[in-house]
Amino acid sequence: MPGIELKNVTKTFGAATVIDNVSLSIRPHEFMVFLGPSGCGKSTLLRMIAGLESVDAGEIWIGDRRVDQLAPGERRVAMVFQHYALYPHMTVRENMSFGLRNVKLPEAEIDKRVDAAAKMLEITHLLERKPGQISGGQRQRVAIGRAIVKEPHLFLFDEPLSNLDAALRVRTRLEIAQLHQRVDAAMIFVTHDQVEAMTLAHRIVVMNNRKIEQIGTPMEIYSRPATTFVASFVGTPAMNFSPVELSEGPNGFVSARLPDGAIVATRIDKASLPMSQSFKLGIRAESLDICPVGQGETVGVAQFVERLGDRTLIYVRLADGTTVVAEDAGNSRVALNDNVGVKFDGAGAHLFDDQDRGHHAVLDGSST
Template sequence: MSDLTIKNLKKVFEGLEIIKGIDLDIRDHEFVVFVGPSGCGKSTLLRLIAGLEEVTSGHIYLDDKEITDIAPAKRDLAMVFQTYALYPHMTVRKNMSFALDLAGIDKKEVEAKVNEAARILELEPLLERKPKALSGGQRQRVAIGRAIVRHPKIFLFDEPLSNLDAALRVQMRLELARLHQELNATMIYVTHDQVEAMTLADKVVVLNAGRVEQVGSPLTLYHHPVNRFVAGFIGTPKMGFLKAKVESVNAGGVLVSLSCGHQVEIAVKGEHLQRGSRVTLGVRPEHLRITAASDSTFKAKLTVSEHLGADTFCYVETADQEVLTVRAAGHFQMKFGSDIGLELDVQQCHLFDDQDRTLARITTPL
């Protein structure tokens, strides 16, 4: 068992509240990813869990045992650092066995555990090398190995892939997913890269300015963001936002007019909206379509398009200088500066009120 529960956790550092009261439940075997922009407090939260930072107020429980006040080494956690933090003067073997040696564990047992970890991570041929003689990916694996040998209840990862090059990052990502399967362990993973979050997580925790914005599975966050921040943060290219004004609130949804005058009805509940109040319409690139300028009242100009092969991402600018991204087919060709028309997939659009909260969808019975 390894369930982690966090209750009303706060961290004040030099008068600044970095963590502003966080509640969180992490279940056994879950792969949880903390994601958010830099400075959102995700690393601090991880370090609070690890015990490397002192909690200002609140509680952390591991399997109903409070660990808020326990020394880091005694929390049954292991951490993999962004910089790997390998001991440069020790061999790979020594790096992995250091914690066990300190704990005074029998030499044979230590050896067995190190060998087991080395086997899992394919580090056997490197055991006698020093970290200096390893590549970035190998160092990363040693850092993970150092965590594995301790059989911790929870693995903590602090942006572990951010120092690797792009290709290696993809490979290590897969390896981490495999490791999670193989070890069947609880893992908490911090990243600013939402692709990592989407691909690895069972559960994503989106943090912003010291608060949890939303917790959920990757697809929940993608399709049902609770607010504009999550909507904009999850997904690449980003969701586009358009200023809009409420025209009328009907049983079937909310009718809004965009700044260009184009009107759309979105199937969301808008009882508390007033006619004329400001809202924001959010639309993902795949829910926009480019048409001939004459076919739509929603007009824009094509500024740049990026050809990725399978897809083309077109950056368009509305008359009101709002920039949207449109996903088009790979063979899409059009001159920059051309006038175009846009078509929205209204079923998939999101509407945010003036507090940037997502308005709930009206689920139409099929």
């Protein structure tokens, strides 16, 4: 199967630039997720790959073929939309075979492909029903089946789970992951849901404001975010941020002084940091532990207690008025307005310089 290459791709609508000079390589058989907030350009980029939007500048290649000037039907891609777009007057079989009949594929080949896709998706018993006679999850499977029968080089999914309830979203997510193992094609999946991105992707493309913020594996994105946007968008709750003053700590690592006077001993190599005028400390809730007053680096007042079963999130107002989110045990006894201590795990600390570049703890003898 071929890989996909985007070279300096740009898209404008009138005076507005919606995709700004984006370059990206997708490996054969890779599951790539485009993740970002509404309006960041991720769906537009997907539609450009599909041929549903024109490319104003740059090139799109699938394997050794440049495809940005080809019609959608010539690109060997198949798209699954957020809305199923099934023909209500046709049976499931007719919906799945419609595109193949349009290209005049022999009937025997059409039947073979439809039956194989229906078996793969476990919808064989639905082939003679119409869309109005099946559930939303089953209609989504039909839409996926309609893509499978095309035997494309590339599957494109545009927020396909958005219309499903929570339980069905989890099940369909698993089915899409299993489908990827069975088909010999790359997949690109667009979502604003970080859980979908983290659980499905080989690599995630985090997009913001028309551009790519970071590309990496799910854990690279989560544990070594390139910018404060990535750090705040990926992870629940969002990363805590605070301006800090730096000083040299033990073993060549830096220590960070928070506005309330608390000192966080990081594992970030001082020699790796640029000569910036200002830094922000970023640290996730799982690196902040609730403890008795006097046993942590700082103290505060519990402003909100969010019980999640396996863990409890405590929103703590510090002496300088800022609020941080820290973790406690699932059976936490902390109550609203309690005074609590907060202990920082400096190994989980990140620093962001005045160019918004992330710097992270030393791993395997190196730091970034």
